[in-house]
Amino acid sequence: MPSLAWLGIFFFIPLLLVLVISFAARGTYGGVEWTFSLANYATLLDPLYLTIFVRSLALALGTTAFCLLLGFPLAYYIARAPLRWQGIWLLLVMIPFWTNFLVRTYAWMFILRTEGLMNTVLMNLGLVASPVEILYTDGAILIGLVYGYLPFMVLPLYAALARLDYSLVEAAWDLYASAWNVFWRVILPLTKPGVIAGCILVFIPSLGAFITPDLLGGARTMMLGNLIQHEYLVVRDWPFGSAISFVLMALVLLGMMVYLEVDRGRGDGRRPSVW
Amino acid sequence: MRGRRVWLLSVSLADLLFLYLPIGVLILFSFNASRLSATWQGFTFQWYRALAADEALMTSLQNSLLVASVSTMIATVLGVSAAVSLERFQFRRQQVVEGALLLPLVMPEVMMGVALMLFFVTIKLPLSLVTVTLGHAAFNLPVVMVMVRARLRKLDPGLEEAARDLGATPWQAFQRVTPRARPDHRGLWDQASADRRTPAFRCGGWGEPQPGGCKPTSSEPSLRRSGSRRPARRVFCLILCFTLAFLACQPTPEDVPKNTPKTGADATSRAATTLHYFTWTDYVSDDLLNAFGKANGVKVVVDTFSSNEELLAKLQSGATGYDVTVPSDFMVSIMVKQGLLAELDLAKIPNVGLVEERLQHLPFDPENRYSIPYLWGTVGIGYDSNVIPAEPESWAVLWDPRYKGRISMLNDQRELFGAALRAMGQSANAKDPKIIEQAKAKLVSQKPLVKTYSSDNYDQLLVSGEVALAHGWGGAVARAMVERPSIKYVVPKEGATIWSDCLVVLKTSRNRELAMRFINFLLDRDVAARTTNRLLFASSNREAKPLVLAQLRQNPAVYPPDSTFDRLEWITDVGEAIKLYDRAWTELKLR
Incomplete structure (x- = not known):
C-alpha cells in the first residue's frame, strides 16, 4: 500500500530515529555522540521539567475548555440557522485562518500591550484606572491559544450538531425538561463524537504550541513545545530534545488509548467515531 | 425561546468579534506610517508599494504555492488510494493499518517536525523545499484519507458494482463513478497551504510565510453545500494582500525568514x-x-x-x-x-x-x-530618560525593583549571562561552574522584574514606552532613539561586551x-x-x-566612544563550559 510506505518512510522511521537518539548523548557543539544511556530520561524527572509538563497540560486543558465554552453556542447557532446562512457563518469562522498564524499573533501583541487597543478602550470607557498588564503573561498565552484553535472546535461541533435530530430536543422541551437538562441529557450525549473530535483537535496542537508562548508569553516561560524547540534550535541538545519529544508523544498516545478503551468499554459495538 | 436565540446570537457575535479583532488591527496597521509599527503614525500606502517591489516576499509566496500544490498532489493520490482500499476491501490487520494511517493526525506538530528533521539530517538529504514538500505530504495524507473515506462511506458501493457489471474496467469504475466523492478532495487545495509552519520550519523552509489555508475537518463538506467557494476565494485574495503588506512593513520577525535557498x-x-x-x-x-x-x-x-x-x-x-x-x-x-x-x-x-x-x-x-x-558595536542599556532622569551607571539598574515590569533583556544566551557576569564583576567568559551557577541565581532573582526576553523587538517596546530599560545592541537602541528622542544609551561601568x-x-x-x-x-x-x-x-x-551622518558618528550607541573601550570585553568560545551555560539557561527559562 503506497500510502503506508510513504508514512513508513516519512513518519514511522523518523519517529524511530527520535527514540534511538533519545538514548544518545550530545556533543560539545551539538550533534550526537552514540552511547546508550537513560540519562536524558532521568533528567526529565527533575521537578523543573515536571513543572513544564504540568504547566503545558494545564494550559492545553484550559485552552480546550475555553474553546468548548465559546465554540459550542456558536456551533449550535450556526447549525440552527437557515441553510443559506450556515455557509456564510462557517465561512466567517474560517476566513481568519487564511492569514498567517504568526502575523495574527503579532496583531494580538498590538492589542494586548500596555498602550495597546484593549487598554485604550478600557481606559476610555473608565472601566479600569490603570492599564491592565496582560501581554507577556500566561493570560496572554491562553488568549492566543484559544484564538488560534477556536475554529478547530467549532467545525467538528457544527458537523455533529447539523446531524442532530432536533425532534428529540423538542420532545425534551415538551416533556418539561429544564434548559440544563435539555443540554446535558439530550444535546450533549447526541453530539459527543463532535465534542470529542473538537477537544482532540484543540488539545493536541495546544500541547505542542511554541509560537504563541514565545510571542505572547514574552519568552519568559516555556511550554513543552518551546522546550523542544529550545533544545533543538538553541542549545542543540538533540538527544535530550528527543527524549522530551518522545515522552510527549507517549503521553498523547496513552491519552488516546485510554479514551478508545473507555469508549469501547461502553460497548455499543460501534467503533468510536472520532472523525 | 426568543431569549435563548438572542443569547446564542450574542455569544456567536462575540466569538466573531474575537476572531476578527486581530485581522482588523492587521489591516489598520498595514496603513501605518511608522516602520516600527508600535504606535499609529499616520496613514500611508507605502507598504503596499513596497510590497510590489519586494521580490523576497514574492519568491516566498511562490515557494508556498509550489510546496502546497506538489504536496497536495502527493497526499491526494496516496490518501485517496488508502481511503479506497480501507473502505472497499477487507484485508488482514486492517485495524492496525488504519490506526497507523491515522496516527499522524494525533501527533503534535512540533514532534513531527523534529522527527523529520532528524531523519533528513541522518540520510544526509539537504533541507530544502523538497524536504518541506515531502514532510507536508506525510502530514496531509491522513487528512485526505479521513475526508475521502467519510464520503466514500456514504457512496453506495452498489454503484461501482453496477459499473463493473456493465463491463467497466476497475479503473473506469473508479474514474467515472467514484468521482461522486470528489468535492472532498477539492477542498484539499485550501487545506494544503494550511498554516502548518512546523514542518516547514523544521524541514528546511524555515517557515516561508504561508499565506493561506483552512484546516479541514469532518464538516468541510458543509461549505460546499452553501456554494460559497467563489466569494471565498476573493476574500482570500484580499486578506492575502493585507497580510503581505503588513509583513512588508514589519521589521522582519525572526520566525518569518523570507527565503529558502534553492538546492538540487x-x-x-x-x-x-x-x-x-x-x-x-x-x-x-x-x-x-x-x-x-x-x-x-x-x-x-x-x-x-x-x-x-x-x-x-x-x-x-x-x-x-x-x-x-x-x-x-x-x-x-x-x-x-x-x-x-x-x-x-x-x-x-x-x-x-x-x-x-x-x-x-x-x-x-x-x-x-x-x-x-x-x-560592530557594544551591548549596553537603552533607557528612557523621562522615566530614569539620571544616567544609570551600573548594571544594577536592571535589578532595581522600582522598574519591575519595565525591563527587557536580550533573549540571547551568551549576552544575557554576560550581563549578569559583568554585573558580578566577573568576566563574561567565565568557565567556573560555581560562577556560572551564581550568574544563573542572579538572573533568576531578576526574572520577576523582567517584562520580556527579546532580541528583536525591544526597540519597538522602548518606543511604545512598554519598557523603560532595555538590555540591547547599540544599533537597535539607536533606532528607538530616532522615534523617541528621550531614549538614551549607556555602557555600564562594570563593563560590557563588544561584538x-x-x-x-x-x-x-x-x-x-x-x-x-x-x-x-x-x-x-x-x-x-x-x-x-x-x-x-x-x-x-x-x-x-x-x-556617516554626523549625529550617528557622535551617537555612543552606534560608534562606541574611545572612553568606553577599556571596559569592553569580547565574548569568546568557552569550549566544554558551553554545556553549563546551556543547562543554566534552560533552567532560567523553566523557572
Whole structure:
C-alpha cells in the first residue's frame, strides 16, 4: 500500500530515529555522540521539567475548555440557522485562518500591550484606572491559544450538531425538561463524537504550541513545545530534545488509548467515531 | 425561546468579534506610517508599494504555492488510494493499518517536525523545499484519507458494482463513478497551504510565510453545500494582500525568514546567478543588495536568523545552499572548529585593508583567514530618560525593583549571562561552574522584574514606552532613539561586551567567487557608509566613518566612544563550559 510506505518512510522511521537518539548523548557543539544511556530520561524527572509538563497540560486543558465554552453556542447557532446562512457563518469562522498564524499573533501583541487597543478602550470607557498588564503573561498565552484553535472546535461541533435530530430536543422541551437538562441529557450525549473530535483537535496542537508562548508569553516561560524547540534550535541538545519529544508523544498516545478503551468499554459495538 | 436565540446570537457575535479583532488591527496597521509599527503614525500606502517591489516576499509566496500544490498532489493520490482500499476491501490487520494511517493526525506538530528533521539530517538529504514538500505530504495524507473515506462511506458501493457489471474496467469504475466523492478532495487545495509552519520550519523552509489555508475537518463538506467557494476565494485574495503588506512593513520577525535557498537541480542550473545571503533579522538594506545584483547580473536572496546559536543549529541540521553569512566573533571560532567555513581569498577582497585598526587581528581569526569584521558595536542599556532622569551607571539598574515590569533583556544566551557576569564583576567568559551557577541565581532573582526576553523587538517596546530599560545592541537602541528622542544609551561601568559580526563564506557555497565579490562589495567605503546610515550599526570600514551622518558618528550607541573601550570585553568560545551555560539557561527559562 503506497500510502503506508510513504508514512513508513516519512513518519514511522523518523519517529524511530527520535527514540534511538533519545538514548544518545550530545556533543560539545551539538550533534550526537552514540552511547546508550537513560540519562536524558532521568533528567526529565527533575521537578523543573515536571513543572513544564504540568504547566503545558494545564494550559492545553484550559485552552480546550475555553474553546468548548465559546465554540459550542456558536456551533449550535450556526447549525440552527437557515441553510443559506450556515455557509456564510462557517465561512466567517474560517476566513481568519487564511492569514498567517504568526502575523495574527503579532496583531494580538498590538492589542494586548500596555498602550495597546484593549487598554485604550478600557481606559476610555473608565472601566479600569490603570492599564491592565496582560501581554507577556500566561493570560496572554491562553488568549492566543484559544484564538488560534477556536475554529478547530467549532467545525467538528457544527458537523455533529447539523446531524442532530432536533425532534428529540423538542420532545425534551415538551416533556418539561429544564434548559440544563435539555443540554446535558439530550444535546450533549447526541453530539459527543463532535465534542470529542473538537477537544482532540484543540488539545493536541495546544500541547505542542511554541509560537504563541514565545510571542505572547514574552519568552519568559516555556511550554513543552518551546522546550523542544529550545533544545533543538538553541542549545542543540538533540538527544535530550528527543527524549522530551518522545515522552510527549507517549503521553498523547496513552491519552488516546485510554479514551478508545473507555469508549469501547461502553460497548455499543460501534467503533468510536472520532472523525 | 426568543431569549435563548438572542443569547446564542450574542455569544456567536462575540466569538466573531474575537476572531476578527486581530485581522482588523492587521489591516489598520498595514496603513501605518511608522516602520516600527508600535504606535499609529499616520496613514500611508507605502507598504503596499513596497510590497510590489519586494521580490523576497514574492519568491516566498511562490515557494508556498509550489510546496502546497506538489504536496497536495502527493497526499491526494496516496490518501485517496488508502481511503479506497480501507473502505472497499477487507484485508488482514486492517485495524492496525488504519490506526497507523491515522496516527499522524494525533501527533503534535512540533514532534513531527523534529522527527523529520532528524531523519533528513541522518540520510544526509539537504533541507530544502523538497524536504518541506515531502514532510507536508506525510502530514496531509491522513487528512485526505479521513475526508475521502467519510464520503466514500456514504457512496453506495452498489454503484461501482453496477459499473463493473456493465463491463467497466476497475479503473473506469473508479474514474467515472467514484468521482461522486470528489468535492472532498477539492477542498484539499485550501487545506494544503494550511498554516502548518512546523514542518516547514523544521524541514528546511524555515517557515516561508504561508499565506493561506483552512484546516479541514469532518464538516468541510458543509461549505460546499452553501456554494460559497467563489466569494471565498476573493476574500482570500484580499486578506492575502493585507497580510503581505503588513509583513512588508514589519521589521522582519525572526520566525518569518523570507527565503529558502534553492538546492538540487534548481541550484545547479541557476548557481551562477543567485547568491544566498544568510544574515541577521533586519540586517540588510534592499537597495544595496539590488545594486550589487544589477552590477553583477545576479540575484541576491536573503534569509535571516536571530541568534548565533540559531545560525549554528540551522547549519548543523543540514541547511545548505547559503553562500555568505554573518556570525559574531565567538561563533566564527566555533564555526571554524566545526569546519563550516571556507578560506577567504583576500586577493579578491581588497577592502579588507580598510578595516578599523581596533578590529584587526582579533583573537578568533587574527589573519582574516575565514572572516572579516563587517558591523560592530557594544551591548549596553537603552533607557528612557523621562522615566530614569539620571544616567544609570551600573548594571544594577536592571535589578532595581522600582522598574519591575519595565525591563527587557536580550533573549540571547551568551549576552544575557554576560550581563549578569559583568554585573558580578566577573568576566563574561567565565568557565567556573560555581560562577556560572551564581550568574544563573542572579538572573533568576531578576526574572520577576523582567517584562520580556527579546532580541528583536525591544526597540519597538522602548518606543511604545512598554519598557523603560532595555538590555540591547547599540544599533537597535539607536533606532528607538530616532522615534523617541528621550531614549538614551549607556555602557555600564562594570563593563560590557563588544561584538563584531563578521562576513564569512560557507564551505558548502557553490559560488565562492561571487561570494568574495559580495563581501568586498559590502565592505566598500560608500556601501558601508550607507549601510551604517540605514541600519545604525557601525561599519568596520574606517574610511566610511567620515561619510556617516554626523549625529550617528557622535551617537555612543552606534560608534562606541574611545572612553568606553577599556571596559569592553569580547565574548569568546568557552569550549566544554558551553554545556553549563546551556543547562543554566534552560533552567532560567523553566523557572
